Amino acid sequence: MSAFRLAGGGAVDRARPLAFTFNGRALGGLAGDTLASALLANGVHLVGRSFKYHRPRGIFGAGFEDGNAVVQRVAADAPANELATRIELAHGLAVRSVNCWPSPRFDVGAVAQLGARLLGAGFYYKTFMWPDWHLFEPSIRKAAGLGTAPGEAVDDAAYETRFGHCDVLVVGAGAAGLIAARTAARSGARVMLVDDGFAPGGRLLADARQIDGAPAQAWIDETLGALRAGGARVVGDATVWGYLEHNMLAMVERRPGAGLRQRAWKIRAKQVVIATGAFERPIPFAGSDRPGVMLASAARTYVNRYAVKPGTTAVVFTNNDGAYDAAADLARAGIAVTVIDSRAEPPDGATARLSGLPVDVEAGAVVQEALGRGRVHTAVVADRGGAARLLSCDLVCVSGGWNPAFHLASQSREARAVWDDARATFVPQSASSRFHLAGAARGTFDLQGCLAEGARAGAAAARAAGFTVAEAAVPRTDGEAGASIEPLWFVPPPSRGKKVFVDLVNDVTVGDLALALREGYDHIEHVKRYTTAGMGIDQGKTVNVNVIGAVAAMRGLAPDAVGTTTFRQPYVPVEFGAIAGHRAGMRRTPVRRSPMFDAHVAAGAVMYEAGLRWQRPGFYPQAGEDMAAATAREARTVRTGVGAYDGSPLGKFLVKGPDAVRLLDLLYVNDFATLKPGHGRYGVMLWEDGLVMDDGVTFRLDEHSYLLHSSTGGADRVHGHIEELLQLHYPHWRVSVLPVTSQWANVTVCGPLTREVIRAAGTDIDLGRDAFPFMTLREGEVAGLPVRAARVSWTGELSIELNTPARHGLALWQTILAAGKTFGIAPVGSEANHVLRVEAGYISTGHETDGVVDVIDLGLGRMVSKTKADFIGKRAMAIGRAGNPVRRELVGYLPADPDRLVPEGAPVTPQGARTHSEGFVSACVRSVALGRTVALGLLNDGRARHGETVFAKLPDAVIPMTVVPPVFHDADRARVKG
Amino acid sequence: MMLIACPWCGPRDESEFVCGGEKLMPRGEAAGLDDAAWLERMMIRANRRGPHVETWWHAKGCLAWFAITRDTLTHEIAPEGAP
Incomplete structure (x- = not known):
């Protein structure tokens, strides 16, 4: 057993030792450890180097609040910026430090500390602007930054996404969340309980508390057992990272099993209980970023949960009562403890927690500086008169108060942060009917209060979701220190030039905050952006309130006059792969394929998307041909002989009903009343604002039926446009629109030899010029297949479009190509088609039309009806052209x-x-x-x-x-x- | 992601819908307006902060176009005629 591991206690399994390596050094830990607790058990405090100044950094927290102990797992697919506090120890785990070379102890980049004067807040806006930031950027980026991105792409099978539905979602399985879930579940509501720790329990796992006279773990186990037996879903090691509209919550579940790295959830909850707890905040002082300085709550966690002593001689620096319980637990674990309390008179309720323990308390004093290089060895303690003395120690625990974890309430947009003087923190205030705050997340920091509030919130949520809840007794807890506090945002350094780091993750100092204010960035959102305080990978979980408090103190304002910054999603890092889930590659954007797709591929076509995710042949290169050569050959073939083009993706709509012609006359600039059955007409469709929306040919099939063609890419918007008109503006019209794009395959035969090819394939349609003139439609058979043949052209050549039900498309395509062989037929792709239409001067919506083009601009003014009283776009076009612009x-x-x-x-x-x-x-x-x-x-x-x-x-x-x-x-x- | 009540299908995820923007005056009614008033009613969106009436198309569902009242600040949704 290592020197810093306690002989008993904790939730580690002494029978299951685990071997791991850190920077190549072989170390040992226990099952139940995190990497951080295992490192501390081995006496390792120096974990890496800081982001900007390459200062030695150690373990500062015990969970997500710690952005300081960033490490890199040695594995090809390991993500960047993992926290030592958030890696569960496993046998064979190999980890290295980040941001230092060759080692965290001898880091060449630490020379950055010498140039620190050049690297103050906003340095990249100032120091390196001349002559050009881009000259400096690569080396600065290399010197800064933390871990490295995975070296190889992670298989998308390592992720999945999933929906969750529940009556009551409880976020956080600490004391408040557990009892909330239990209370709601008793009502019969479908309950989902989510916790971001490796085990449910929250602070109960760290604080060695008693519930109903027994260790809290017994109550946790009993509550979870009842929940599971009642069918509640309990998800561990998962974080709800975003509160979206209408009670949609985004959650990431880490290592959910089945070989998955992460699973992303979208949860729709009728009601939400936010029991996300609170984070302890530090009191920054000179050197408070050194390894060996950590949050008092974290030290308490290491002692109680992991049975690890984070030091042998500790100074507990506090401004509040809560740290006395931490000091007591440390002392009971055999650590020599001195409490330095910044308050002149700590309340008896606090000091009484230490009775019978060999702990000195010095009131009215502060820790002014921590000395040491890779590890703190001395604390400089100053009293109110300024007299300083040195205290030998290898651990400084710091507690500046507690900040409710506010992110979900904030993102709901139904809560505001209100400053509370008594608790010296921002607490959420909300009258939401969708969620309920409970426990420390609401600023209730005592365990008994958390239980009472959790029970109340769980009952309220179940009732709001439509269930009936019976009252149940709240269990009794043992005692604890009070909650009194005197805010202290930072301790000024003993001399100028000594840095007081307020944000360890981004290396932001109190001096940087002052600089931002001096330079006029006095809004808290500006301070944040200019200094990057709170913008690191921890998103300022512990220090945001310190930043606000420090700014308030410097500006002579109350903290609520400064206000809070926005709590953005995601609350913890989420891998992109999890958000994408299975929607990778083709599954992200499903493609459309015509019935002839396989034939194009077999013919060697280069396929690509051409509008609305339709996969189309671009060109069919023959041996030795590049794109230009193939395109030119295909286009020449159409001009001189005959080609075949797969026109299937073209948008097609069946417009049917007695008012069909009214609709067409409304949609298009030109007249359709005069169109006879069997005939077609090219039309241009405008938006209401008079600009061109789409174009295409419409055939009249019979008295009340029309076949309307849109452009390929415009099919969806044309469909939406028509439905909007019919449903919202003209609901009494008797006409319906049915999209039939995919029901029909289209083989367009084009070129001077078109008729010869179709005749060779065999047809009962008279293809003669007079029998089947331009812009008419004939029904019949080609090669025994049913077709609608249409004489339209987009190539400037004779062209007949053969439309056949989709199931015959491939057969028709192959028949036409076979029949055309003796005529030198060639399949023609989109590239050649583009050449042909440009030569012929046919417009393509999206090419020749943009957000300002009307139909007269396109030279199609003669089409515009002069007799129609109304069509979409008529009035706006006239208004737009008034005054002849x-x-x-x-x-x-x-x-x-x-x-x-x-x-x-x-x-x-x-x-x-x-x-x-x-x-x-x-x-x-x-x-x-x-x-x-x-x-x-x-x-x-x-x-x-x-x-x-x-x-x-x-x-x-x-x-x-x-x-x-x-x-x-x-x-x-x-x-x-x- | 919002939950939008389709008149035919009931509450469905926003991703099934296409937003048609602020509901305009029916075209037929607007025909009698003079040009300035017509432009104001048919082309200019008020972009309100608070409740406004807007249209949605259930494009990946039943294809219904319908109008709802949505508070642009809170996303609270109510039937079209609701205050």
Whole structure:
């Protein structure tokens, strides 16, 4: 047994020794230890070096409140910034220090302490700004920072997400939470009890208390047993880290078993009991960051729960009564204890706790400085007159009071932090009907009070959730010290130049706070950001109130006049993997595949997403072809022969009912009343604000049925738009809309040889030019498969879209390709399709339209109905055009260099100067029809500027371009209609 | 994540819905307004702090469009006509 392990007591298993290594050194601990308690049992206090100044740092707390004892597990998938206090000891555990090289004792980076004057608050805004912060950033980042990110990606199977539902969620299984859960469960409510410790019990595990005359553990066990037997769900080693809307709470469960690292929960609770406890806060003094200085509550935890002496000679520095119980427990464990109480007259109720124990109390004095290098060896104690004396010690325990863990109440937005003078802390005040605060989280720090309040909160929560609760007796506890306190936010240093660290994690000193105030950052949120106090990995759990108190003292204000900062999520670090859960890769964004997907892949197509998660073939490279070559070949094939394009993703809607035509006339700028069955019409749809929303062809199938096509990417918004109109604005109209996009596969045959291919495949449809003219629809069969054939084109070539029920899509695709073989047919991807549509001057929503383009700008003004009284966007378009403002109009551009491609989105500026743009390039392709690059785009007053030379302004070049009409091929549409 | 009461499906997670923003005057009623009033009613969102009426689409559910009163400060939700 190691020198600092007590012979008896504690919740460690002396029969189960565990071997581990720290910085390569072989050490031993016991089952039930944390890494921190095992290190202390071996006398190891120096754990690592600090974030900024590389000062020696040790174990300061005993749980999540400690951001000081940061370590790195030696494992490829270990996360960064784990806390020694939050690693459960396991056999073979290997851990090293962070932020120091070669070792925490001899750290080369500690020279940062010499340059400390350059590294004060806001140093990165000031010292390193000239000539350029980015010159300094890499080395500063390397010198700072803590652990390292996992070296290899963690398998996403190591995480899962899960929903939880309950009537009453109790957060925190300390005394208040346990009795709250028990009381609520008795009513029959579905109860979920969550605790973030390795074992439920909270401070009961650390404070060696008695309940109903027996050690508290017996009461914990009995309560948990009753809860489990009653069907309550008890989740341990889990933290509720966010309180979201409508009682949705986010929780992370660590190491839930089944090989999982973390499991993320979304819990919807009817009622919540917040019993999250409180954190002890320190009293910063010079050297209070040294190893060997720790919170009194932590020292008490190590002695009582882990049976470890964190030192042999201790100074307990306090401003309140509670630390006397800690001092007593330390003394009973055989530690020589001196209490230094900053108050002139500690109450009898406090000193009586030490009766019969060999503990000296010095009142009206403070610990002014801790001396020592890798470990404190002396405390400098000063009395009120300023006289100082030296006290030899190897442990300084500090207690500055307690801060309720306020985060969940704060995030609920239904509680405010109210300063309480008697308790010298902020306590939450709330009249919420959704949650109930209980115990130390509410500022009730005595055990008897916690039990009474927990029982009350559990009953109130169950009642609010609709259950009936019978009164039950609250168990009796043993006595404890009182709660009186005199605030002390920090002890001024004995001389200038000695640092008093208020935030150990981010190396923020009291001097930094003063500097921030001197420089005008006097709002507490500004102080926080400028100094980074409370922004470390512990999120200031222990020190936030010290920062507020210190700022208040320096500004001569009361703490509530300074106020608190926002308590942000997540409350503890949560791995990204847990939040993503199983939603990784394809499971994150499920993709859509057309029925022909496998055929495209088999043909070697490069597949990518093209709108609304549809996977489409981009191009089908043949041996030796790159993307440009394949695209050019496919486009040329369509211009000179025939191609086949998978048009299945195009948005399709069946519009049906006597008022269908009313709806179409409302949706589109053009007239639909005159459209005959079997015929189609291209339409443009606007938003109410007059801007272009979508476009596409609508066919009239019969008297009251229409087939409406939207763009691929616009299908969802078109659907929402139509439903909104019909449900909210015109509910009396007799018309329904049914999305049928996925019900139909679409094989678009395009090119001069289109008819030959379809005839070769075999069809009963007369494909003749007069029998089946442009913009008509025919039903029949192709190769024995049922089709709706539509004569539309987006390529500037003769084109027939063959729509067939999705289950026939693959067969139709393969049949067309086989039948087209003798005609040199080629499958055509989106890239070639893009080239063809740009050559033909067809717009693509999202390319040629943005948040300012109306239908007249696109040169489609002749489509706009002059007879319709109303259509969506009509009025706004008219208002927007009143006074003839300059409009950006669709134009074509021919780059002066016929080989030059201009990037999409390139601005066009007067003379190519670096000034406001007068237009932009929306698409630029290598035209196979013209053998040169061509572009589309928008240009101020563009239609009046054909023939002019304009300039695309790139970061490194200016490209002259001639303005031309926005159509480069088949301007009279003879080929399309042929 | 809010819990939104769909008139057909009952309370469902916010992730099933698309927010349509502040509810505007029905188009038909707005037709009689002059241009300035029409722009004010149909184009300008009041962006209220407190209760306002807004529309939602149950896009990953029954496809119903409906209106609710939501307090933009507290997320408290009530039926459309509620005070």
